Every structure is written in structure tokens, then in C-alpha cells.
Amino acid sequence: MMLQCPFEEDLMDAVASGRWPHGAGTELRHHVEGCELCRDVEAIAAAFLEDRDCAWNEAPVPSASAVWWRTQMRAREEAARLAARPIIIAQATATVCVFAASVALAPAAFDSVRRWIAAFGATASSVPPEISLSWIVGAAAYTTLPLLAVGLWLVLAPVVVFLALDD
Incomplete structure (x- = not known):
């Protein structure tokens, strides 16, 4: 991956870890204010992370009984194959x-x-x-x-x- 700005990787790490903007260093925040490329990276990375969080919250989680039933069915099928x-x-x-x-x-x-x-x-x-x-x-x-x-x-x-x- 070719980086065009020396702070781009640090910015992506800060956004991905949730440290942006309050947990990031002062030097990085001042650089992003002056660098158009880093502002674009921050906007895109933030949009991706927000979309990921929405997907996590909206994902349907099956009930424990359904998971248990599927596990039991798989175990029975495997036992039948072995038998x-x-x-x-x-x-x-x-x-x-x-x-x-x-x-x-x-x-x-x-x-x-x-x-x-x-x-x-x-x-x-x-x-x-x-x-x-x-x-x-x-x-x-x-x-x-x-x-x-x-x-x-x-x-x-x-x-x-x-x-x-x-x-």
C-alpha cells in the first residue's frame, strides 16, 4: 500500500482504534487540520467504522435454543456419518x-x-x-x-x- 502522507497510517490507526480525535496526539490533530488528504482519509475511515458499528447493532442474533439445536443436529449428522x-x-x-x-x-x-x-x-x-x-x-x-x-x-x-x- 502506497502512502502519500507520512501521517496517513497513524491517522488510520487512531480512527480504527477509536482514539480519534480526542485520544490522538496534538501533533496528529494539527497535521490533519492542514492536510487535505488526511482529512479525506479521516472522513472515509470514520464512515466505514460508523457503518461497521451499525451493522453490528442491526445484525440478527439467533436465540440460544436455536444455536443449541443446530449444534445438536450437526453432532448427530457427524455421528451418523461415522457410524x-x-x-x-x-x-x-x-x-x-x-x-x-x-x-x-x-x-x-x-x-x-x-x-x-x-x-x-x-x-x-x-x-x-x-x-x-x-x-x-x-x-x-x-x-x-x-x-x-x-x-x-x-x-x-x-x-x-x-x-x-x-x-
């Missing part, structure tokens, strides 16, 4: 375990599904040709549904983890 952390960790762990189990058990499930379709496929020769299209659709569903399930899981898993870890 929810182990639950969130358990949910995330369960999600990871379910995914790992589904990946581990997928080959066994696919083998049993293949055998089941093969058993029905053996009867396909006795089925009229009009129905063979449904067997093709069934075979397509056999390969498509697991892929759709994996794709859906890949889309929803990050959302579930995000919601579980979101504060």
Missing part, C-alpha cells in the same frame, strides 16, 4: 466378494447350461422345422444373456460403489 462408515465398507466388501464369486463360478454355471441346452438340442430332430427358429433364438439367448448380465454388472457396479462410498 455409516463400517457399513459402507462392509457393502463394498460384499460387492467385491459377489463379483469374485460370480467370476469364479461362471465356468461351472456355463457348463451346466450347455449340457441343459444340449439335452434339449438332442430333441430338436423330432421338432418340426417351423419351430427350429425358436431353438436358434434360444441358442442366441444362451450366449447373449450372460454377456448382457456382465455388461449390466460392469455399468452398475461403479454406480453402486460410488453410492456406497458417497458421504
Whole structure:
């Protein structure tokens, strides 16, 4: 901050501390009477301080019960967040375990599904040709549904983890 008058900082300190004009030194008061810049500084600083005092007096102060209620609500919310952390960790762990189990058990499930379709496929020769299209659709569903399930899981898993870890 560039000062243009050597007494400007002393004047601002005196006004801000409430010592102006009666508590300030005689030399400072005589200087302000003769210095136009310091008179402007005094007028502006006094206006700012008066506005600050008015704002302090007009500021609405909440009742003690309202402050106490807000404090209690904040404490409860914080306690709920702290209590929810182990639950969130358990949910995330369960999600990871379910995914790992589904990946581990997928080959066994696919083998049993293949055998089941093969058993029905053996009867396909006795089925009229009009129905063979449904067997093709069934075979397509056999390969498509697991892929759709994996794709859906890949889309929803990050959302579930995000919601579980979101504060």
C-alpha cells in the first residue's frame, strides 16, 4: 500500500482504534487540520467504522435454543456419518466378494447350461422345422444373456460403489 502522507497510517490507526480525535496526539490533530488528504482519509475511515458499528447493532442474533439445536443436529449428522462408515465398507466388501464369486463360478454355471441346452438340442430332430427358429433364438439367448448380465454388472457396479462410498 502506497502512502502519500507520512501521517496517513497513524491517522488510520487512531480512527480504527477509536482514539480519534480526542485520544490522538496534538501533533496528529494539527497535521490533519492542514492536510487535505488526511482529512479525506479521516472522513472515509470514520464512515466505514460508523457503518461497521451499525451493522453490528442491526445484525440478527439467533436465540440460544436455536444455536443449541443446530449444534445438536450437526453432532448427530457427524455421528451418523461415522457410524455409516463400517457399513459402507462392509457393502463394498460384499460387492467385491459377489463379483469374485460370480467370476469364479461362471465356468461351472456355463457348463451346466450347455449340457441343459444340449439335452434339449438332442430333441430338436423330432421338432418340426417351423419351430427350429425358436431353438436358434434360444441358442442366441444362451450366449447373449450372460454377456448382457456382465455388461449390466460392469455399468452398475461403479454406480453402486460410488453410492456406497458417497458421504
